[in-house]
Amino acid sequence: MRSISVSPVRGVMENRRAHRLRIEIPATFKVSKNQEHISIATTVDVSALGLCLQTKETLRAGQELALTLKLPNQEKVNLNAVVVWFRTADFSLGGEYTAGIKLTESPKDEEVKFIKFYVSKLMEFYKQ
Numbered sequence: 001m002r003s004i005s006v007s008p009v010r011g012v013m014e015n016r017r018a019h020r021l022r023i024e025i026p027a028t029f030k031v032s033k034n035q036e037h038i039s040i041a042t043t044v045d046v047s048a049l050g051l052c053l054q055t056k057e058t059l060r061a062g063q064e065l066a067l068t069l070k071l072p073n074q075e076k077v078n079l080n081a082v083v084v085w086f087r088t089a090d091f092s093l094g095g096e097y098t099a100g101i102k103l104t105e106s107p108k109d110e111e112v113k114f115i116k117f118y119v120s121k122l123m124e125f126y127k128q
Contacts, residue, residue, distance in 0.1 A: 018047035021121055026070045027053060029081075031063055043069070048118050050084070050102045059086045059099050067101070069114070077113045079106045 025043040041055035059065075065081045085100040103114075 018049045019122060020045045020047045021125060023121055027067060029065045029067045031065060044098060046118060048115060050100065053099045053101055054089060054097070055099065056096045058097065059083045061085055065101065071117050075113065077117070078110050079114060080104045
């Protein structure tokens with residue numbers, strides 16, 4: 001895993017309801033919970049409501065994902081999500097595709113773990 005740098009996503013606040021932070025977190029996902037194949041991804045940025053994923057897998061808007069994030073403390077967070085948009089990645093990101101992901105209803109304890117992580121990184125950002 002690359003080191004985590006916390007910085008705002010410049011120029012991307014247009015209609016967002018939550019602040020986005022550039023944080024790379026290893027992730028895996030399944031398009032359906034019964035799928036055997038596990039896809040690998042990395043977050044490009046995260047917010048309290050969603051994230052941007054970098055992946056080599058082809059996705060499409062509307063697909064539901066069972067997403068697992070491996071936080072820096074090695075704790076895993078399992079979240080439900082839906083693909084909002086999908087496109088070919090900017091070459092500077094080093095992957096093939098990026099996808100906008102909206103977090104959907106997940107088990108409360110998993111949501112709490114994710115929100116605690118996000119808030120701690122947001123606080124780090126504002127202390128800088």
